[in-house]
Amino acid sequence: MNVSRSLRNVIIIELFVPITLLILGIYHGLMQVVYRAGVIHQSSAVKLDYYQGLTLHGVINAIVLTTFFAVSFGHATIFFYLKKEPNKKASWISLGLMVVGTLMAAWAILAGKASVLYTFYPPLKGHPLFYLGTALLIVGSWIPLFDWLVLYRSWKKENPGKKVPLAVLGTLVNFIVWFVCTLAVAYEVLVLLLPWAMGWTPTVNVTLARTLFWFFGHALVYFWLLPAYIMFYTMLPKVAGGKLYSDLAGRIALFLFLLLSVPVGVHHQFSDPNISSTTKWLSTVLTFAVAVPSFITAFTLSASLEYAGRQRGAKGLLGWFGKLPYLDSNRYLFGYMIAGLILFIFGGFTGIVNSSYALNNVVHNTSWLPGHFHMTVAGPVFLAMIAMSLHLIATLRGRKIFLPKVNVIVPYLWMIGVLIFSFGLMWGGLMGEPRRTNLGMTYLNPQNELYHPQWVPSTMLALSGGFIMFLAGMLYFVVFFGTFFRKKTETAGLDLPVSEAYHDEKMVPLFNGFKPWIIVMVVIILIAYVPALVDVLSNSGPGAPPHLPHNPMPGI
Amino acid sequence: MLDKFEIRVLRITGLLIIIFFFSILYVTGKRKVDVTECIPYDKAYAEPRVTKIDDKTYQVFAVAGMWTFEPSVINIPPGAEVDFFVTSKDVVHGFNIAERNVNMMAVYGGISKTTVKFPETGVYKITCHEYCGTGHQNMQAEVIVDYPKP
Numbered sequence: 070m071n072v073s074r075s076l077r078n079v080i081i082i083e084l085f086v087p088i089t090l091l092i093l094g095i096y097h098g099l100m101q102v103v104y105r106a107g108v109i110h111q112s113s114a115v116k117l118d119y120y121q122g123l124t125l126h127g128v129i130n131a132i133v134l135t136t137f138f139a140v141s142f143g144h145a146t147i148f149f150y151l152k153k154e155p156n157k158k159a160s161w162i163s164l165g166l167m168v169v170g171t172l173m174a175a176w177a178i179l180a181g182k183a184s185v186l187y188t189f190y191p192p193l194k195g196h197p198l199f200y201l202g203t204a205l206l207i208v209g210s211w212i213p214l215f216d217w218l219v220l221y222r223s224w225k226k227e228n229p230g231k232k233v234p235l236a237v238l239g240t241l242v243n244f245i246v247w248f249v250c251t252l253a254v255a256y257e258v259l260v261l262l263l264p265w266a267m268g269w270t271p272t273v274n275v276t277l278a279r280t281l282f283w284f285f286g287h288a289l290v291y292f293w294l295l296p297a298y299i300m301f302y303t304m305l306p307k308v309a310g311g312k313l314y315s316d317l318a319g320r321i322a323l324f325l326f327l328l329l330s331v332p333v334g335v336h337h338q339f340s341d342p343n344i345s346s347t348t349k350w351l352s353t354v355l356t357f358a359v360a361v362p363s364f365i366t367a368f369t370l371s372a373s374l375e376y377a378g379r380q381r382g383a384k385g386l387l388g389w390f391g392k393l394p395y396l397d398s399n400r401y402l403f404g405y406m407i408a409g410l411i412l413f414i415f416g417g418f419t420g421i422v423n424s425s426y427a428l429n430n431v432v433h434n435t436s437w438l439p440g441h442f443h444m445t446v447a448g449p450v451f452l453a454m455i456a457m458s459l460h461l462i463a464t465l466r467g468r469k470i471f472l473p474k475v476n477v478i479v480p481y482l483w484m485i486g487v488l489i490f491s492f493g494l495m496w497g498g499l500m501g502e503p504r505r506t507n508l509g510m511t512y513l514n515p516q517n518e519l520y521h522p523q524w525v526p527s528t529m530l531a532l533s534g535g536f537i538m539f540l541a542g543m544l545y546f547v548v549f550f551g552t553f554f555r556k557k558t559e560t561a562g563l564d565l566p567v568s569e570a571y572h573d574e575k576m577v578p579l580f581n582g583f584k585p586w587i588i589v590m591v592v593i594i595l596i597a598y599v600p601a602l603v604d605v606l607s608n609s610g611p612g613a614p615p616h617l618p619h620n621p622m623p624g625i
Numbered sequence: 626m627l628d629k630f631e632i633r634v635l636r637i638t639g640l641l642i643i644i645f646f647f648s649i650l651y652v653t654g655k656r657k658v659d660v661t662e663c664i665p666y667d668k669a670y671a672e673p674r675v676t677k678i679d680d681k682t683y684q685v686f687a688v689a690g691m692w693t694f695e696p697s698v699i700n701i702p703p704g705a706e707v708d709f710f711v712t713s714k715d716v717v718h719g720f721n722i723a724e725r726n727v728n729m730m731a732v733y734g735g736i737s738k739t740t741v742k743f744p745e746t747g748v749y750k751i752t753c754h755e756y757c758g759t760g761h762q763n764m765q766a767e768v769i770v771d772y773p774k775p
Contacts, residue, residue: 184759190717192715192716193716193756193758274734275717275735276735317627318627340660341661341730342662342729343663343734345663357645361635364634425645427660430660433721434730435723505754506762510763519763521750608735610736613733613734621758623715
């Protein structure tokens with residue numbers, strides 16, 4: 070369908086900016102496995118320090134790419150399904166804030182003034198512009214939600230008794246979760262960290278800041294995941310050549326994410342003091358409940374793919390598995406999504422390990438964790454995002470895909486890389502290999518007295534997987550920028566694959582609006598976070614003065 | 626409403642999660658695998674020291690700082706049960722003894738506590754596993770479990 074020039078440009082810029090920055094993000098991904106495997110025994114290479122590169126890698130890949138993509142994909146789904154164009158001014162203001170915020174944070178990191186990783190745990194102190202930039206990026210991403218809600222309301226008024234399209238529901242669920250969870254980090258950044266980083270307040274309550282961060286930090290991963298879920302439910306069955314098995318199952322899964330995304334953050338703090346075991350227990354129970362929508366999704370998607378395989382003539386119990394369009398270059402979205410889903414099977418199960426109260430003691434903060442989350446964030450999330458970025462860029466600009474044969478193998482190459490890489494990290498993690506550490510300086514330097522030879526094979530495995538991932542990433546960039554700068558040959562416009570539902574259940578009012586769900590969401594958040602905040606505020610000691618990452622003496 | 630296969634899957638999911646849940650209950654109760662305990666802050670915990678309560682019970686007050694642990698070497702006899710109290714004097718650090726599943730955060734203004742037994746002799750490395758600045762990769766200490774010299 071036709072898109073106005075303004076909306077088209079907003080979406081294109083929101084995809085072009087983060088994918089360009091991603092070159093830097095992926096380069097630093099490779100550098101980290103190189104340092105970690107003990108190939109280089111230095112604190113920095115090419116004038117970028119290991120921890121500075123780690124900060125860049127985390128901030129670009131996990132915050133900048135995901136936020137920009139979610140907003141642009143949100144614009145696309147809302148416009149495509151509701152046939153209503155988002156407000157021009159609001160979209161441009163949102164984009165402007167996000168770009169300015171990103172540039173501020175990028176400057177602070179590149180200047181070496183904010184090597185505090187993307188978790189920015191105080192009392193390690195980054196440059197005030199790093200905090201301000203992140204806050205602007207987040208505030209910029211809030212604006213479209215309010216605009217979309219207006220469009221959604223007027224659509225509902227015009228279409229009484231009709232089901233809200235699943236993709237629209239997904240986008241709104243996602244941004245409501247995002248808005249609620251980012252309120253905590255906005256408070257942390259604007260009220261606790263900025264005045265402290267400027268030197269106006271002498272100390273900061275460390276555990277309170279950590280608790281506020283994780284209130285946001287776990288919901289954040291669902292904010293990354295839900296755009297991928299929307300694609301899995303509304304596009305994957307279509308590109309596979311079938312139908313979505315159940316429309317209602319999709320709605321149930323989405324609303325369960327609305328209820329349970331935010332209140333589970335305490336499971337990142339199982340090893341923290343100041344939070345009681347009871348609160349930690351509660352968090353385990355709630356986190357297990359979040360596995361329910363994932364299980365529903367696993368079933369519904371498998372059933373949809375089985376239907377697609379049978380439509381393509383598959384016979385027998387598992388014959389459908391062989392009949393799917395794995396290497397069809399006209400249906401490249403399928404390859405990206407199925408590769409992501411295969412990774413997500415492992416990502417989901419390792420996630421249940423991390424969220425388990427007692428098992429977490431074995432893996433907390435070891436390299437098991439990056440092993441797990443690369444199979445989720447660098448799996449379904451990342452693959453769906455880069456696939457859709459390519460699709461949107463190509464259709465909105467009317468370009469054919471550059472090197473379609475290469476494009477179709479990128480996701481599988483990436484998947485193999487992630488599997489090897491994550492296996493290496495997780496194996497090392499079980500042997501106590503720490504995460505976020507320049508192992509090459511000490512632990513994996515044979516000349517150092519802290520040398521740990523048992524971590525050699527696991528880090529070498531991670532290195533080889535990381536190298537394959539890097540290669541797949543570079544091939545993707547060739548396809549993306551090749552497509553972007555190609556001559557225009559097609560008619561430009563917005564086009565998304567639309568799956569029909571196999572079981573298209575009757576409209577149930579409960580699953581067609583947000584009000585009751587938002588009320589329950591707030592209640593669960595209060596149940597989970599009031600005890601946690603009471604624990605933190607009653608057990609904390611004195612506040613902490615700021616520390617720069619390179620200096621043991623406190624100071625600005 | 627939902628079709629019968631979907632209802633069946635939901636039931637199996639519920640059952641699976643309940644099994645997970647009770648497995649955790651079992652290990653926390655029966656095998657005494659517990660998470661970091663929560664203790665109200667007191668300045669006395671910020672004095673690094675090892676205290677012997679009796680032949681089999683020790684208390685270790687560990688203080689993490691950029692970029693060393695104090696005490697850096699902890700000597701205890703085999704079979705000893707050790708209470709670790711961990712805090713930080715500056716930024717957030719990690720405190721991990723991988724072989725004994727001791728896994729805590731050292732946080733300024735907070736006291737982490739856990740209890741663990743060391744039944745066998747050996748050298749157990751304590752590694753900082755939370756990024757704590759440019760010297761992070763240098764942070765290691767050790768628990769030496771050995772018989773005292775006659």
